[in-house]
Amino acid sequence: MSPVSIHSKLPNVGTTIFTVMSALAAEHKAINLGQGFPDYAMDESLLELVEHAMRNGHNQYAHMNGYGPLRKALADKVQYLYGSRPDPETEITITPGASYALFTALATILQPGDEVIVFEPAYDCYIPQIELMGAKAVTVNLVFPNYRIDWKEVRAKITGRTRAIIVNTPHNPTGSVLTKDDMLELEAAVAGSNIIVVADEVYEHLIFDGLQHESVLKYPPLRERAFAVYSFGKVYDCTGWKLGYCIAPPALMAEFRKIHQFNAFTCDTPKQVALADFINNRGVFLGLGSRLQKKRDYFQQLMTGTRFRPLASHGSYFQIYSYDAISDEPEYDFAIRLTKEAGVATIPVSSFYRTPVDNRVLRFCFSKRDETLAAAVERLKGI
Numbered sequence: 001m002s003p004v005s006i007h008s009k010l011p012n013v014g015t016t017i018f019t020v021m022s023a024l025a026a027e028h029k030a031i032n033l034g035q036g037f038p039d040y041a042m043d044e045s046l047l048e049l050v051e052h053a054m055r056n057g058h059n060q061y062a063h064m065n066g067y068g069p070l071r072k073a074l075a076d077k078v079q080y081l082y083g084s085r086p087d088p089e090t091e092i093t094i095t096p097g098a099s100y101a102l103f104t105a106l107a108t109i110l111q112p113g114d115e116v117i118v119f120e121p122a123y124d125c126y127i128p129q130i131e132l133m134g135a136k137a138v139t140v141n142l143v144f145p146n147y148r149i150d151w152k153e154v155r156a157k158i159t160g161r162t163r164a165i166i167v168n169t170p171h172n173p174t175g176s177v178l179t180k181d182d183m184l185e186l187e188a189a190v191a192g193s194n195i196i197v198v199a200d201e202v203y204e205h206l207i208f209d210g211l212q213h214e215s216v217l218k219y220p221p222l223r224e225r226a227f228a229v230y231s232f233g234k235v236y237d238c239t240g241w242k243l244g245y246c247i248a249p250p251a252l253m254a255e256f257r258k259i260h261q262f263n264a265f266t267c268d269t270p271k272q273v274a275l276a277d278f279i280n281n282r283g284v285f286l287g288l289g290s291r292l293q294k295k296r297d298y299f300q301q302l303m304t305g306t307r308f309r310p311l312a313s314h315g316s317y318f319q320i321y322s323y324d325a326i327s328d329e330p331e332y333d334f335a336i337r338l339t340k341e342a343g344v345a346t347i348p349v350s351s352f353y354r355t356p357v358d359n360r361v362l363r364f365c366f367s368k369r370d371e372t373l374a375a376a377v378e379r380l381k382g383i
């Protein structure tokens with residue numbers, strides 16, 4: 001018993017569902033298709049570049065804004081993919097992961113009482129981060145079953161207190177992606193306002209079916225009011241590296257860096273040095289979508305042997321499956337039972353909502369070895 005007590009800043013927050021399901025998976029020796037990380041090895045050449053960087057003395061603090069050649073390589077990549085080149089000196093900062101970049105962006109812009117529009121289901125860090133700043137999340141539900149944005153509802157929820165809108169494409173947990181029309185709607189919704197767009201684009205390269213990633217960086221009216229956030233861990237199969245970056249116009253980035261300076265200050269040097277070399281080869285990111293699409297298709301093909309029904313996934317590591325032909329249990333209960341009885345861990349999509357929504361759907365992560373996916377589906381056939 002501690003003699004002191006504190007007032008919780010996040011009284012409504014418990015352990016995240018990912019931790020809960022991963023612990024349950026371990027306890028029941030279940031195959032973990034819950035948490036979003038690959039179970040296959042990352043690129044060997046990137047590992048070699050890290051070792052090389054360490055052995056060549058890149059082991060001290062990197063520049064506060066990130067290793068210069070990495071920022072330059074990212075600027076070149078953005079120009080190549082999205083048509084305009086951010087200034088590596090003033091517009092790009094390397095961060096210890098995307099969640100940290102999101103936190104810093106929200107800390108940069110939010111004052112107590114501000115409102116932020118968040119689409120649900122939502123990646124779990126957005127709302128707690130908003131609330132830590134004393135601001136309020138105003139939620140808009142994506143329209144089931146395709147998880148599209150109802151822009152009329154968005155416009156109706158914008159008030160004089162709206163400080164930001166968070167968009168996430170490709171989307172976790174649903175695998176939906178924003179289209180050009182969505183981006184034009186977003187442009188129109190924020191035009192003439194003081195609203196900032198926070199764009200979580202961590203799965204930018206993991207996009208399928210011949211679709212293009214619609215980055216805010218492609219749309220000048222959005223780019224000039226956006227923090228765009230990325231994760232090396234998510235796209236290069238090294239989630240444990242916790243390394244990402246943020247791109248924003250100079251005035252916004254200057255304020256972002258004031259906060260970063262007194263928090264992490266800088267990030268892992270050898271990995272930044274390695275990534276600077278690695279991403280100069282465009283092949284390393286251009287092939288990622290088709291590789292992941294093969295996994296999605298393989299998993300979907302196997303799942304036809306079960307009673308689970310797929311909902312569309314056009315990007316990310318994730319696909320949502322409906323179990324409406326199997327049970328009418330709530331998602332959380334069904335996911336727990338599936339872990340314990342069938343030995344397959346998933347994530348109930350209801351846990352990505354603050355508002356209670358239960359569509360009898362689960363999120364499956366398919367960034368796994370073919371053997372893992374096949375073994376999981378064998379277990380699901382009995383359900």
Ligand SMILES: Cc1ncc(COP(=O)(O)O)c(C=O)c1O
Nearest residue numbers: 097098099123172202231233244
């Ligand atoms: C949509 C989304 N944003 C951000 C993150 C966090 O990325 P990082 O591990 O780089 O902090 C994740 C990780 O699962 C994610 O799915």
